[in-house]
Amino acid sequence: MSFAPATRQKDMSKVRAHISISLDGYVAGPNQTQEEPLGAGGEQLHEWMFTLKAWLEPHGEPGGEDNASNAVVVEANDNVGAEIMGRGKFGPADRGSWGDEPWRGWWGEDPPFHKPVFVVTHHEREPLTLSDTTFTFVTDGIESALAEAREAAGDKDVFIGGGAAIINQYLAAGLLDELELHVVPILLGGGERLFDGVGPEVKLEQVRVVDAPGVTHLKYRVVK
Amino acid sequence: MSFAPATRQKDMSKVRAHISISLDGYVAGPNQTQEEPLGAGGEQLHEWMFTLKAWLEPHGEPGGEDNASNAVVVEANDNVGAEIMGRGKFGPADRGSWGDEPWRGWWGEDPPFHKPVFVVTHHEREPLTLSDTTFTFVTDGIESALAEAREAAGDKDVFIGGGAAIINQYLAAGLLDELELHVVPILLGGGERLFDGVGPEVKLEQVRVVDAPGVTHLKYRVVK
Numbered sequence: 001m002s003f004a005p006a007t008r009q010k011d012m013s014k015v016r017a018h019i020s021i022s023l024d025g026y027v028a029g030p031n032q033t034q035e036e037p038l039g040a041g042g043e044q045l046h047e048w049m050f051t052l053k054a055w056l057e058p059h060g061e062p063g064g065e066d067n068a069s070n071a072v073v074v075e076a077n078d079n080v081g082a083e084i085m086g087r088g089k090f091g092p093a094d095r096g097s098w099g100d101e102p103w104r105g106w107w108g109e110d111p112p113f114h115k116p117v118f119v120v121t122h123h124e125r126e127p128l129t130l131s132d133t134t135f136t137f138v139t140d141g142i143e144s145a146l147a148e149a150r151e152a153a154g155d156k157d158v159f160i161g162g163g164a165a166i167i168n169q170y171l172a173a174g175l176l177d178e179l180e181l182h183v184v185p186i187l188l189g190g191g192e193r194l195f196d197g198v199g200p201e202v203k204l205e206q207v208r209v210v211d212a213p214g215v216t217h218l219k220y221r222v223v224k
Numbered sequence: 225m226s227f228a229p230a231t232r233q234k235d236m237s238k239v240r241a242h243i244s245i246s247l248d249g250y251v252a253g254p255n256q257t258q259e260e261p262l263g264a265g266g267e268q269l270h271e272w273m274f275t276l277k278a279w280l281e282p283h284g285e286p287g288g289e290d291n292a293s294n295a296v297v298v299e300a301n302d303n304v305g306a307e308i309m310g311r312g313k314f315g316p317a318d319r320g321s322w323g324d325e326p327w328r329g330w331w332g333e334d335p336p337f338h339k340p341v342f343v344v345t346h347h348e349r350e351p352l353t354l355s356d357t358t359f360t361f362v363t364d365g366i367e368s369a370l371a372e373a374r375e376a377a378g379d380k381d382v383f384i385g386g387g388a389a390i391i392n393q394y395l396a397a398g399l400l401d402e403l404e405l406h407v408v409p410i411l412l413g414g415g416e417r418l419f420d421g422v423g424p425e426v427k428l429e430q431v432r433v434v435d436a437p438g439v440t441h442l443k444y445r446v447v448k
Contacts, residue, residue, distance in 0.1 A: 023405075025249040026247065186424065186428070188423075200411050203410075206438065209435035211433035218440055
């Protein structure tokens with residue numbers, strides 16, 4: 001038996017999301033501001049990641065831990081050809097129209113994406129290129145953003161990078177293939193909830209569980 | 225080195241809870257009624273358990289599966305000397321005063337507890353004994369119920385049997401030692417939420433993760 005590798009890869013191109021979440025279901029804490037974009041306590045959601053080799057490398061830092069979480073992050077970032085994010089993730093915290101000196105993201109002049117990024121927003125804007133990342137602003141909805149991202153990704157996967165609102169929209173629309181949750185053992189008590197507005201019509205199948213220091217990785221496939 | 229086993233057991237007596245929870249954080253679905261006490265879709269939360277040897281045995285049924293979940297349930301039920309439950313779990317669905325023919329629980333004349341059960345309620349009532357289970361009704365709050373349950377449990381642990389409201393109260397009051405979540409890959413979209421009213425002041429530590437068919441078991445220790 002033989003198969004054409006290109007065709008097979010094309011078939012396997014997926015729309016994936018992975019996100020850190022508190023045990024009480026929040027992906028950001030309450031009171032998100034320009035100084036605290038992840039809300040009160042929200043930074044704790046990502047502490048498990050900051051020391052990993054797979055986190056430090058795309059940020060241009062050497063070293064880092066190579067534990068069970070590292071393998072999960074390497075896998076999550078592998079074969080991703082484009083990212084879609086919500087306006088909340090791109091920023092700034094007060095959103096609204098772009099103004100005269102438009103916001104250039106939280107990540108400085110060399111963002112860690114290194115791939116095309118599509119920002120879903122209500123406010124039109126020309127693409128912004130910073131180093132090897134180009135941010136394209138899409139104003140006609142999540143399906144249009146996905147079509148553009150798929151085109152840019154080619155045979156590779158599309159990553160829905162958050163926040164909660166945009167992942168919830170893709171989930172509810174039946175457009176997500178895989179969802180991995182990095183469950184952190186903290187309670188935030190408020191903030192931005194994953195799964196808000198998503199209901200029982202979305203069916204999931206448990207794929208894999210990874211127990212790592214200070215975090216549990218739960219991976220699910222969306223059943224179509 | 226020697227130690228007195230009785231003293232050591234006494235020190236180790238814990239207040240524990242374990243409960244099935246949907247991926248979106250509900251331990252019962254929306255619209256709980258007398259016919260559907262777990263709300264719309266809520267029965268699915270427990271399907272992973274119904275086929276287990278450790279589930280069937282206390283219900284007087286032979287056989288059953290002996291998989292990774294079975295070991296978790298055996299451990300969860302081991303060394304438990306008393307259970308505390310909320311009025312919602314005891315029933316009936318409409319709660320309120322007991323009336324002339326008081327409700328005797330959902331479990332028939334031979335309930336599967338086989339140990340003293342303390343029901344936290346606003347409505348006074350004499351104890352009810354069914355087979356080898358005695359239900360004692362406690363009207364002066366969760367601390368009083370815990371004192372009674374500890375007394376009844378002796379050197380053994382006290383199990384907080386749910387629903388969400390009573391577990392949340394014990395968590396928020398700093399009275400819980402261990403919490404195990406059986407995470408089921410379904411979205412209920414509404415219902416009774418675990419962690420409602422519990423906030424960041426409660427600190428948890430990840431103890432153990434078990435990947436089993438159709439469910440993931442996440443065990444946490446409450447840091448005092």
